[in-house]
Amino acid sequence: LLRNAALGWAQSDLIRDVARQSHDEIGELAEAFDRMATRLKGTIAEMARDRSQTRAVLNTMIDGLLVTDAAGQVRLLNPAAARLLGVSAANSSGKTVLDVTLDAPLQSLVDEVLRTGAPAIRERSLRTPAERIVAVSAVPIGRDEGRGTRDSERDEGRGMRDEEGPAPSPPSSLIPRPSSSLVPHPSSLPLGVVLVFHDLTAARRVERMRRDFVANASHELRTPLASMRIMVETLLTGAREYPEAAQRFLQI
Numbered sequence: 001l002l003r004n005a006a007l008g009w010a011q012s013d014l015i016r017d018v019a020r021q022s023h024d025e026i027g028e029l030a031e032a033f034d035r036m037a038t039r040l041k042g043t044i045a046e047m048a049r050d051r052s053q054t055r056a057v058l059n060t061m062i063d064g065l066l067v068t069d070a071a072g073q074v075r076l077l078n079p080a081a082a083r084l085l086g087v088s089a090a091n092s093s094g095k096t097v098l099d100v101t102l103d104a105p106l107q108s109l110v111d112e113v114l115r116t117g118a119p120a121i122r123e124r125s126l127r128t129p130a131e132r133i134v135a136v137s138a139v140p141i142g143r144d145e146g147r148g149t150r151d152s153e154r155d156e157g158r159g160m161r162d163e164e165g166p167a168p169s170p171p172s173s174l175i176p177r178p179s180s181s182l183v184p185h186p187s188s189l190p191l192g193v194v195l196v197f198h199d200l201t202a203a204r205r206v207e208r209m210r211r212d213f214v215a216n217a218s219h220e221l222r223t224p225l226a227s228m229r230i231m232v233e234t235l236l237t238g239a240r241e242y243p244e245a246a247q248r249f250l251q252i
Contacts, residue, residue: 064134064197067141070190072096072110084197086128097195106136106195113138113193123200135198140190227252 058065064081068074073096077089085101092100098107109122119139126132231249240246 066195141192
């Protein structure tokens with residue numbers, strides 16, 4: 001009975017319960033199996049709820065969201081980002097940002113964050129097919145602390161071996177020596193990048209309309225203001241002494 005239950009759980013059949021038929025160790029084991037199955041079903045149900053909530057949030061976000069792994073391959077693309085980039089979310093998983101968007105500067109942004117581990121912000125003009133101006137915020141995801149720990153343990157092991165005696169090493173001419181300032185320590189490498197796309201098209205359009213209005217207004221006012229200035233200067237230089245000329249200028 002326990003064997004059948006375990007095989008059923010291995011196939012995600014958690015409905016099956018193990019009835020306690022005795023009060024010995026086998027019975028206690030069956031009861032422990034039942035408790036474990038109950039907790040496992042609760043955990044799976046909670047994970048399903050969390051996944052559903054996360055999916056709902058991503059699908060209703062106004063801003064676009066794109067997530068890559070440490071290799072720069074797309075792992076998540078919400079509908080808003082798919083609309084802004086003019087791509088299909090279903091065909092993006094496992095591809096690089098360049099393969100998905102054909103946007104080399106966007107790929108360079110991802111590479112920069114993966115290389116430096118520092119967040120960055122860029123403003124990009126996208127044509128999908130209409131021109132859209134977006135602010136792209138790139139933020140690294142976590143850090144691979146495990147690799148740093150393994151590297152330190154390996155260094156400690158190397159130190160212990162050094163105490164026992166130096167190990168034979170290849171000629172120094174065969175060992176590449178990269179600059180430490182250019183190659184980040186593995187423990188500082190991000191596990192991926194999150195790109196957030198904020199559509200600035202409407203805001204930039206309003207700014208352009210405001211600039212155009214100011215330019216047009218100043219252009220339209222320049223000619224009448226120049227005429228008024230000439231008439232006032234003419235009045236000040238003596239035209240006011242001639243009533244007919246003064247009256248005509250003031251009427252204008």
